[in-house]
Amino acid sequence: MTVLILTGEEDVTADMVVVHLNAASVPVVRLDPADLTAGVALSGEYVHGSFRGHLSAGGRLVSVSGLRSVWVRRPGAPAARAAQPSAWLTEEAGQALYGMLRGSAARWMNHPDAARRARHKPWQLRLAQRCGLPVPATIVTTFPQAAREFAARFPDLVVKPVSGAHPQEPPRAVPTSRVAPDTDFAAVAYGPTLLQRRVAKRADIRLTVVGEALLAARKETPADADPDEVDVRFASAATPWLPTEVPPRVAAGVRAYLRTAELAYGAFDFAEDADGTWWFLECNQSGQFGFVEVETGLPVARTIAAWLARPAPREPGCADDRHLAAP
Amino acid sequence: MTVLILTGEEDVTADMVVVHLNAASVPVVRLDPADLTAGVALSGEYVHGSFRGHLSAGGRLVSVSGLRSVWVRRPGAPAARAAQPSAWLTEEAGQALYGMLRGSAARWMNHPDAARRARHKPWQLRLAQRCGLPVPATIVTTFPQAAREFAARFPDLVVKPVSGAHPQEPPRAVPTSRVAPDTDFAAVAYGPTLLQRRVAKRADIRLTVVGEALLAARKETPADADPDEVDVRFASAATPWLPTEVPPRVAAGVRAYLRTAELAYGAFDFAEDADGTWWFLECNQSGQFGFVEVETGLPVARTIAAWLARPAPREPGCADDRHLAAP
Numbered sequence: 001m002t003v004l005i006l007t008g009e010e011d012v013t014a015d016m017v018v019v020h021l022n023a024a025s026v027p028v029v030r031l032d033p034a035d036l037t038a039g040v041a042l043s044g045e046y047v048h049g050s051f052r053g054h055l056s057a058g059g060r061l062v063s064v065s066g067l068r069s070v071w072v073r074r075p076g077a078p079a080a081r082a083a084q085p086s087a088w089l090t091e092e093a094g095q096a097l098y099g100m101l102r103g104s105a106a107r108w109m110n111h112p113d114a115a116r117r118a119r120h121k122p123w124q125l126r127l128a129q130r131c132g133l134p135v136p137a138t139i140v141t142t143f144p145q146a147a148r149e150f151a152a153r154f155p156d157l158v159v160k161p162v163s164g165a166h167p168q169e170p171p172r173a174v175p176t177s178r179v180a181p182d183t184d185f186a187a188v189a190y191g192p193t194l195l196q197r198r199v200a201k202r203a204d205i206r207l208t209v210v211g212e213a214l215l216a217a218r219k220e221t222p223a224d225a226d227p228d229e230v231d232v233r234f235a236s237a238a239t240p241w242l243p244t245e246v247p248p249r250v251a252a253g254v255r256a257y258l259r260t261a262e263l264a265y266g267a268f269d270f271a272e273d274a275d276g277t278w279w280f281l282e283c284n285q286s287g288q289f290g291f292v293e294v295e296t297g298l299p300v301a302r303t304i305a306a307w308l309a310r311p312a313p314r315e316p317g318c319a320d321d322r323h324l325a326a327p
Numbered sequence: 328m329t330v331l332i333l334t335g336e337e338d339v340t341a342d343m344v345v346v347h348l349n350a351a352s353v354p355v356v357r358l359d360p361a362d363l364t365a366g367v368a369l370s371g372e373y374v375h376g377s378f379r380g381h382l383s384a385g386g387r388l389v390s391v392s393g394l395r396s397v398w399v400r401r402p403g404a405p406a407a408r409a410a411q412p413s414a415w416l417t418e419e420a421g422q423a424l425y426g427m428l429r430g431s432a433a434r435w436m437n438h439p440d441a442a443r444r445a446r447h448k449p450w451q452l453r454l455a456q457r458c459g460l461p462v463p464a465t466i467v468t469t470f471p472q473a474a475r476e477f478a479a480r481f482p483d484l485v486v487k488p489v490s491g492a493h494p495q496e497p498p499r500a501v502p503t504s505r506v507a508p509d510t511d512f513a514a515v516a517y518g519p520t521l522l523q524r525r526v527a528k529r530a531d532i533r534l535t536v537v538g539e540a541l542l543a544a545r546k547e548t549p550a551d552a553d554p555d556e557v558d559v560r561f562a563s564a565a566t567p568w569l570p571t572e573v574p575p576r577v578a579a580g581v582r583a584y585l586r587t588a589e590l591a592y593g594a595f596d597f598a599e600d601a602d603g604t605w606w607f608l609e610c611n612q613s614g615q616f617g618f619v620e621v622e623t624g625l626p627v628a629r630t631i632a633a634w635l636a637r638p639a640p641r642e643p644g645c646a647d648d649r650h651l652a653a654p
Contacts, residue, residue, distance in 0.1 A: 043473045121422060126373065126430035129373060130645040141371070142423075143383075163422040
């Protein structure tokens with residue numbers, strides 16, 4: 001049974017995982033959907049009620065039924081590097097590749113549907129609340145008056161994008177910033193704005209979860225830190241990331257979160273306050289882990305490799321009247 | 328409890344459903360995400376572990392917890408009609424709106440994730456097979472040699488797009504066409520190609536399924552029909568669509584299909600052969616039903632209205648260790 005890794009050619013983070021899979025003699029096929037139909041080929045046949053599918057990449061042929069897991073790392077847009085790329089070819093190639101893989105029994109890290117859903121920050125906040133994780137008071141609004149009332153109740157606020165990275169090439173992370181006390185919120189009417197109570201933090205937490213395994217890193221906030229520096233991605237490197245323990249209630253909360261979200265992998269960001277409470281900021285289903293592993297020595301790559309190497313479950317069936325209630 | 332309809336202003340098919348909801352005194356809010364943030368506004372607050380959200384459209388305010396169902400009909404791209412539209416604003420507005428709605432307890436016709444998955448034709452074919460629906464022999468391939476071998480086994484073939492409509496403005500349906508006997512398949516290498524055994528049909532079937540309700544229409548193939556006219560969307564109007572009965576095995580199959588696909592609505596296309604067998608061609612999760620209702624009198628709009636009017640289930644929770652197995 002083979003592990004399929006969908007990613008670009010230059011992906012040192014994927015390389016870190018492949019090393020462990022190779023060491024365990026687990027067969028790996030790595031391909032970039034962008035190389036369809038130049039270098040990567042596919043074929044699937046639906047005859048007499050059954051399906052036989054194959055992928056070919058780098059001269060290797062693998063059967064779809066022989067896949068134990070699919071790691072959706074950093075795949076390119078399907079057929080983006082074809083001889084004559086087009087939106088139509090990308091659509092056709094994407095439907096063919098993912099349509100075929102979606103019918104397989106392989107385990108996904110992460111499944112495309114779960115990944116897509118998990119990117120919605122309002123949905124993340126609600127799910128975190130339901131799973132018992134403390135969430136700083138937050139509003140997402142296009143009503144200037146609602147923003148003003150929220151700012152009156154919670155005067156110390158940060159603003160951040162609802163959706164994450166700005167859709168430009170290459171994508172640019174939009175930093176979380178502090179809201180000035182005299183802010184007028186009239187511009188809120190022109191685009192949804194996410195305002196959140198600023199957590200006076202004594203540390204940032206990056207909790208990487210792989211299946212049931214929790215790998216937590218903590219970066220202390222220097223005592224002389226500028227309170228306007230709220231975004232750890234742009235913070236100084238004065239203090240290192242160090243491994244840390246996960247409080248049991250947080251452990252139960254994040255496991256329940258990932259289970260409900262149907263994610264096999266998630267990188268949680270928390271802000272730790274003076275009381276030691278971990279405040280949920282977000283869960284990035286494709287969050288980088290290379291820097292965590294390099295700085296802390298936490299075995300993220302090995303844990304991912306072990307998850308991917310597990311055997312596939314039996315092929316999914318069709319919902320049966322006797323087992324499922326009507327929708 | 329309110330029914331939320333996401334669609335454009337000019338949508339006579341939605342109008343047909345609204346008539347029935349109005350007659351039953353079910354509150355309806357209809358909005359086009361394209362009108363964010365000009366005309367449509369939203370606000371959601373996450374405070375002390377709970378969520379309160381509101382939508383405003385056409386001067387009406389509705390609470391997210393007061394939604395019984397969401398009908399995703401023909402929504403525009405979020406904020407497409409804003410004063411200063413941009414890809415970034417569309418992304419932010421889409422995440423805010425759908426992120427908020429995804430956290431609600433409302434029933435969806437159809438849920439965006441299920442809708443997205445259901446568009447993958449290779450996945451459709453595999454699911455139909457698993458649900459016991461007869462599927463004509465099909466291949467999806469980028470290997471010319473695989474296409475040639477398939478054509479040798481099944482000489483009478485049609486070719487159709489893997490993904491459906493061509494991504495141009497306005498979208499153009501690409502007709503299913505017959506494959507000439509002397510076709511060389513060299514071009515298959517440049518883009519995934521879907522080839523399917525042609526069903527010698529005596530009728531086309533359009534089976535519209537709403538929840539558990541089956542509404543079937545049949546259009547007989549004229550005896551003198553040109554066998555090259557395989558696509559019913561482009562066929563002559565010589566014979567009418569008429570209501571028809573659904574064979575019990577097909578009924579069980581399509582209900583299981585929709586349940587597994589987590590779809591509340593699906594428009595199935597079948598080709599009926601000389602033996603009376605219904606061959607699965609596709610299931611369009613957003614298939615039009617206006618022409619069916621107008622030609623046959625089948626009460627599709629009323630059935631959709633009744634489905635949308637049902638009460639919402641209780642709010643979803645967070646997966647609990649005791650109830651769900653580890654992923």
